[in-house]
């Protein structure tokens with residue numbers, strides 16, 4: 319295998335890997351995630367922004383492996399929760415929380431703050447709690463040139479009152495897209511990449527660099 323055709327992503331999130339594979343495979347690149355290497359420790363995400371956390375992950379792994387590395391830091395910003403869970407999206411319900419725990423906490427927080435449903439979505443759509451955005455920051459770190467590049471994407475939607483769909487990961491089953499009449503978890507990987515925060519950031523990166 320040609321070494322130049324491997325792209326290293328500093329993630330252990332299989333959902334992210336699948337979405338990145340869909341876009342990189344079209345350009346003839348193969349993805350390696352942290353699960354493809356032995357002995358890479360957990361990287362502490364101590365930053366206070368998506369950008370800072372993406373920088374930490376990309377530089378840590380690039381310095382360790384001495385190859386260019388991409389990192390994605392992303393999350394959900396809910397309008398009615400003043401932008402929470404934001405950078406804490408992966409650990410909203412605690413350090414060991416899984417997607418189900420985080421989704422349960424999201425609905426709990428909304429129900430403590432608001433009366434369901436919000437009247438903000440037009441008639442003809444299912445009831446929602448609040449407007450929300452998925453946000454993604456991607457950093458490409460190059461250890462040889464000691465440089466990095468930054469790419470960002472945002473995807474607007476609403477938090478639905480019930481889970482729908484089984485695709486994707488994280489908050490996808492509750493993230494409703496009025497233009498599709500579906501949640502993110504009801505879209506295929508290809509459809510999600512066309513409109514998602516990650517798809518938008520990744521396409522900018524791929525067009526510029528690969």
Ligand SMILES: O=P(O)(O)OP(=O)(O)OP(=O)(O)OC[C@H]1O[C@@H](n2cnc3c(O)ncnc32)[C@H](O)[C@@H]1O
Nearest residue numbers: 329330331390391392393394407408487488489490
């Ligand atoms: O840090 P890595 O190893 O990349 O994997 P992670 O899952 O911890 O990823 P983040 O630190 O970037 O946290 C992002 C969290 O935000 C949520 N999230 C991000 N993008 C999402 C998406 O496309 N769909 C649903 N939830 C998403 C989901 O809960 C993620 O765990």
Ligand SMILES: [Mg+2]
Nearest residue numbers: 331363391408
């Ligand atoms: Mg993480």
